[in-house]
Every structure is written in C-alpha cells, then in structure tokens.
Amino acid sequence: MEQEKLRFHNGVFKIMVIGDLHEPDVIESIDAQRRTSDAMRLLAAAADKLRPDLAVYAGDQGKSGDEARMRALIRRITAPLREREIPYAVVFGNHDRECELPLSRQLALYREEYDRLYTYDTPGLPGCGNCCVPVYDAAGEKPVWRLWQADSLGGYPDPAVSPYDWLQPEQVAWYRRTAAENKAADGRVLPALWFMHIPVREEYRLLRKAKWYELPWSVKGFAGRQGSRYIQKDRSIGYLGEDPAAAAVNSGIFEAWKETGDVKAAVFGHDHMNDFAGEVDGILLCQCKTAGFYPYTDGCSGGVRLITLYEDDPARVDTRMVRFKELGLKSESLGPVMRHFHDRQVINIRVASAVGGAVLGLAGLLIAGRRWRGRRSGKAK
Numbered sequence: 001m002e003q004e005k006l007r008f009h010n011g012v013f014k015i016m017v018i019g020d021l022h023e024p025d026v027i028e029s030i031d032a033q034r035r036t037s038d039a040m041r042l043l044a045a046a047a048d049k050l051r052p053d054l055a056v057y058a059g060d061q062g063k064s065g066d067e068a069r070m071r072a073l074i075r076r077i078t079a080p081l082r083e084r085e086i087p088y089a090v091v092f093g094n095h096d097r098e099c100e101l102p103l104s105r106q107l108a109l110y111r112e113e114y115d116r117l118y119t120y121d122t123p124g125l126p127g128c129g130n131c132c133v134p135v136y137d138a139a140g141e142k143p144v145w146r147l148w149q150a151d152s153l154g155g156y157p158d159p160a161v162s163p164y165d166w167l168q169p170e171q172v173a174w175y176r177r178t179a180a181e182n183k184a185a186d187g188r189v190l191p192a193l194w195f196m197h198i199p200v201r202e203e204y205r206l207l208r209k210a211k212w213y214e215l216p217w218s219v220k221g222f223a224g225r226q227g228s229r230y231i232q233k234d235r236s237i238g239y240l241g242e243d244p245a246a247a248a249v250n251s252g253i254f255e256a257w258k259e260t261g262d263v264k265a266a267v268f269g270h271d272h273m274n275d276f277a278g279e280v281d282g283i284l285l286c287q288c289k290t291a292g293f294y295p296y297t298d299g300c301s302g303g304v305r306l307i308t309l310y311e312d313d314p315a316r317v318d319t320r321m322v323r324f325k326e327l328g329l330k331s332e333s334l335g336p337v338m339r340h341f342h343d344r345q346v347i348n349i350r351v352a353s354a355v356g357g358a359v360l361g362l363a364g365l366l367i368a369g370r371r372w373r374g375r376r377s378g379k380a381k
Contacts, residue, residue, distance in 0.1 A: 059093025
C-alpha cells in the first residue's frame with residue numbers, strides 16, 4: 001500500500017520536534033514510572049495543543065537490550081503519536097547506537113510498531129536513516145518543501161581528535177547529488193529543512209566570548225574551544241544552557257547548504273539544555289531542548305520545538321519552544337523546589353551558592369588567621 005503524502009493543511013505545515021528522551025527499556029522503580037509519565041504527558045499535551053502534521057524524534061530516543069525490550073520502548077514513546085494518528089520521522093543520535101540492536105533493525109521496529117513513519121534508509125551511506133522526504137501542496141499534486149534527515153553518527157574512535165564523529169564525505173556528496181536531482185525534477189530549488197542530532201560547528205557563530213563580568217551567564221567551549229567561555233550574540237534568541245557539543249572536525253555540510261541554496265533551517269538535539277536559535281549566513285540554526293525527564297536538564301524547562309512552514313511563503317520559517325509548564329502540566333518526578341525553577345535560574349542559583357560558599361570560606365580563613373595571630377601576640381607578651 002502506497003504511503004499517504006505529507007501535505008499542507010489550510011496553508012501551513014506544522015512540525016513538532018522531540019529531543020533526547022533517553023527513555024529506558026525497562027521501567028521498574030516508582031521514580032522511573034514518574035519520569036516516563038512526565039515525558040509522555042508532555043508529548044500528549046503538546047500534540048493536543050499544537051496538532052502537528054508531523055513529529056520528528058531528534059535522536060537519543062532510548063537505550064535497550066534485546067529486541068523485545070526495544071520494541072516495548074518504541075511502542076511506549078510513539079504511543080502519544082499513534083493514538084492521535086500523527087505521522088512521524090526518526091533521526092538517530094549517538095546513544096541510539098549503544099543498543100544491542102543495529103540501527104537498521106531499530107528503524108524496522110519503528111515502522112512495525114507504528115507504520116506512519118516518514119524515514120527510510122538510503123543504501124550505501126554511513127549510519128542509518130539518511131533520506132529526503134517531500135511535503136506536498138494542499139492538493140497533494142506537487143512538492144513545495146523537502147525534509148532532509150541525516151545520521152550524525154556517534155562517538156569518534158579517537159577522542160583526542162574529536163569526542164564525536166561528523167558527517168562523512170559520502171553523506172555530503174549524497175546531499176549535493178540528491179539536491180541536484182531534486183532541482184532537475186522540480187524545475188527549481190525547493191526550500192528545505194534539515195534534521196540531525198549533533199549540531200554543526202557553525203552554531204558557535206551565534207555566540208561570542210564572554211567578558212569577565214558575564215562569566216556567571218556563560219558556558220565553556222567544547223572540542224577545541226575549551227579554553228574560552230561563551231554567551232549568545234544579540235541575534236540569537238532562546239536559551240544557552242551548555243556548550244554546543246559539535247564535533248571538532250567540520251564536515252563541510254554547512255557550506256554545502258549555502259552553495260545548494262535549499263536548506264532554510266536546520267534543527268538539532270544532543271544538547272539537552274539548549275534551545276537557542278539564530279541565523280548564520282541566512283540559515284536558521286535551531287537547538288531543541290530535551291523532552292525527557294531522565295537526562296540532565298533544568299527543572300520543568302523541557303519541551304518540544306514547533307516549526308511552522310507556509311505554503312504561500314517559502315522563505316518563512318516560524319519556530320518556538322513549547323515547554324512542559326506552558327502546557328499546564330505538573331511534574332510527578334521532580335521535587336518541590338525543582339518544579340518551580342528552570343533554565344538560567346537554576347544555574348545562577350548554583351553559581352551564587354558556589355560564590356557564597358567561597359566568600360564564607362574566605363571569611364572563615366580570615367577570622368581564623370586573626371585569631372591565630374592574636375594567640376601568638378598574647379604568647380609573645
């Protein structure tokens with residue numbers, strides 16, 4: 001049976017991006033039940049409110065052992081979409097490949113558990129799930145947008161070179177070749193989105209080195225930039241909560257996007273606390289914060305990213321984060337304090353605590369030193 005085409009409805013096409021769930025394959029403890037409940041309630045509430053035309057899992061969905069456990073994990077995390085008949089796509093992250101099952105079998109299980117999957121694997125390329133999917137006009141007659149999905153691979157074998165791998169030349173060449181074929185078939189360059197787990201190094205062009213008085217609001221650099229700390233530039237919106245963990249080697253895919261001219265925006269997961277977005281050379285780079293309650297993050301700040309495309313305005317891409325608390329949800333897994341703090345509030349509290357502790361410690365040393373000198377003076381007399 002031929003799969004139904006993705007298409008615009010009432011002039012718009014909405015995509016809900018789900019980042020870094022990190023769900024376990026077996027839920028045994030009450031704490032685990034609560035964490036999973038929070039994440040699944042987030043997906044269900046966001047799907048009900050946003051009514052997306054497509055959902056995209058942005059990598060690191062979860063780790064599992066044998067096939068039966070992986071199947072149960074996939075059935076659980078896709079349930080909010082399956083129950084609402086929302087089409088979906090999957091890109092793989094670095095942790096997805098830490099499972100016993102190869103990615104190709106994982107992709108097959110996604111399709112078996114919920115067959116409205118708009119991801120396929122292009123043969124002969126590194127990784128799994130590299131593909132390009134069209135989005136058609138409301139009539140379903142001609143494509144008006146394209147959705148690229150790429151596997152950013154996992155950890156690099158030699159951490160001294162790079163903590164993470166990067167898109168391989170075969171993948172970049174596949175993109176250039178396929179984009180040229182698309183242009184020939186369409187008679188023009190259609191606008192496109194790019195989905196990938198690990199961000200590109202060009203994200204650092206949305207940041208600048210922090211001045212000394214900005215250090216409490218800064219993040220350390222990553223993979224060749226460890227000696228500096230960064231904050232966002234004015235043209236970047238959203239939240240920078242940790243260092244963008246891109247590979248140390250530039251794959252060249254960003255330059256390929258610029259030369260080809262189709263990619264209007266690229267969306268990444270991987271960095272659980274980041275949800276900033278901004279344009280670099282006319283391409284919108286977007287981070288999607290974690291939607292999970294197992295991985296590290298800040299309180300109830302997790303959520304999903306909404307992307308809205310417009311059929312009559314191919315140059316326009318609207319996007320924003322929709323957070324757990326914004327949906328009127330109350331966490332079952334977080335304590336009474338963390339339920340009310342999120343993002344920079346938590347980091348500033350930690351920094352203030354560290355600074356306060358250091359000040360108190362220094363004051364204690366000074367007092368102890370004065371007492372010691374006083375005792376010595378008394379003995380001398």
